Amino acid sequence: MSRLPPVTSATAAPPEFTHAAHKGNVTLRPDHIATLREHNPTVPVRHMDFGFETAPLTRYFYDNNAVATAFFLAFSAVIPQGERFFIHSVRQYRDQLNDPELEARVTGFIGQEAMHGKEHDAANAAYEKMGYPIGRIDRSVREALKLLAKTLPKPAQLAFTVALEHYTAIIAEDVMRREAVQQKFAPEIGALILWHMMEETEHKAVAFDVYDKCVGSYALRAGVMVPTTLALIAALANLQFYLLHHDGALRRPGQWRAHLRGFAEVYGPRGLFGRVLPQLLDYFKPGFHPNHHDTEELLARFREKFFGAQGELNAQLRKTVLPPVRSVA
Numbered sequence: 668m669s670r671l672p673p674v675t676s677a678t679a680a681p682p683e684f685t686h687a688a689h690k691g692n693v694t695l696r697p698d699h700i701a702t703l704r705e706h707n708p709t710v711p712v713r714h715m716d717f718g719f720e721t722a723p724l725t726r727y728f729y730d731n732n733a734v735a736t737a738f739f740l741a742f743s744a745v746i747p748q749g750e751r752f753f754i755h756s757v758r759q760y761r762d763q764l765n766d767p768e769l770e771a772r773v774t775g776f777i778g779q780e781a782m783h784g785k786e787h788d789a790a791n792a793a794y795e796k797m798g799y800p801i802g803r804i805d806r807s808v809r810e811a812l813k814l815l816a817k818t819l820p821k822p823a824q825l826a827f828t829v830a831l832e833h834y835t836a837i838i839a840e841d842v843m844r845r846e847a848v849q850q851k852f853a854p855e856i857g858a859l860i861l862w863h864m865m866e867e868t869e870h871k872a873v874a875f876d877v878y879d880k881c882v883g884s885y886a887l888r889a890g891v892m893v894p895t896t897l898a899l900i901a902a903l904a905n906l907q908f909y910l911l912h913h914d915g916a917l918r919r920p921g922q923w924r925a926h927l928r929g930f931a932e933v934y935g936p937r938g939l940f941g942r943v944l945p946q947l948l949d950y951f952k953p954g955f956h957p958n959h960h961d962t963e964e965l966l967a968r969f970r971e972k973f974f975g976a977q978g979e980l981n982a983q984l985r986k987t988v989l990p991p992v993r994s995v996a
């Protein structure tokens with residue numbers, strides 16, 4: 668990412684960058700559409716350093732609950748390799764875009780995902796030191812995704828990324844709208860997860876737009892979502908139980924109520940997945956686009972909260988890089 672010119676300093680508040688409207692089928696309010704046109708539509712790459720090498724970490728960092736924490740830890744464990752796969756699947760189409768604005772957004776997408784991988788790697792290493800077998804998980808995920816990259820056709824790889832980007836976008840939006848959920852994270856890991864969620868929301872349409880332009884098949888997009896959903900839930904649940912088994916939390920007596928509460932937080936009808944079911948189903952509409960879920964106001968709020976004049980994460984921000992839109996001669 669060092670190729671990109673830095674546009675803001677570590678202390679300056681980044682401007683309000685926004686996404687480009689998509690082919691006129693975005694259901695945004697008129698004032699939002701005006702905002703979208705006014706601003707550079709590229710995706711800013713924020714170089715962060717959360718200092719996980721030295722920061723004290725909370726063992727049960729979500730609601731002091733072993734079961735729910737194991738889910739988020741499983742999520743963090745798969746992120747670095749997952750992000751690399753997303754980058755790979757989108758990068759394969761970069762030369763076919765012929766659209767300077769989308770190319771710049773792809774550069775921003777790659778930069779953001781690379782930063783997520785780097786900071787989750789640092790957090791994972793710290794949890795490994797606490798005794799969790801994250802390195803082992805990372806190696807198995809790397810092998811599994813290497814196999815997918817070798818065997819799946821390129822369009823299916825991209826459809827898989829688009830499906831997972833939809834999950835991250837709808838779960839991120841839901842959590843960003845729920846103060847009560849945010850409060851349950853210990854501050855050091857909450858900052859990482861919410862920064863990540865904010866940037867997932869910023870680039871939620873990038874892989875989709877690349878797919879739309881270079882592949883375009885509705886049947887493949889919708890068809891791939893079904894096995895992706897099954898694989899995602901099965902993989903995360905499997906890793907969650909693996910981490911719980913390793914931690915020994917399920918064998919501790921007298922905690923079954925807390926364990927059930929932890930399972931409901933993730934898999935219950937009002938849990939992490941259950942709450943976003945309507946937004947998940949939107950994906951199956953033939954004309955669906957991620958910007959149909961309007962998150963501009965929410966994003967503006969979080970950019971101000973984290974990186975505004977009094978931003979909570981300005982101390983962790985090293986620099987922000989704005990990928991330029993190449994001018995067409």
Ligand SMILES: [Fe+2]
Pocket residue numbers: 750779780783863867
């Ligand atoms: Fe990410």
Ligand SMILES: [Fe+2]
Pocket residue numbers: 753780832835867870
């Ligand atoms: Fe993403």
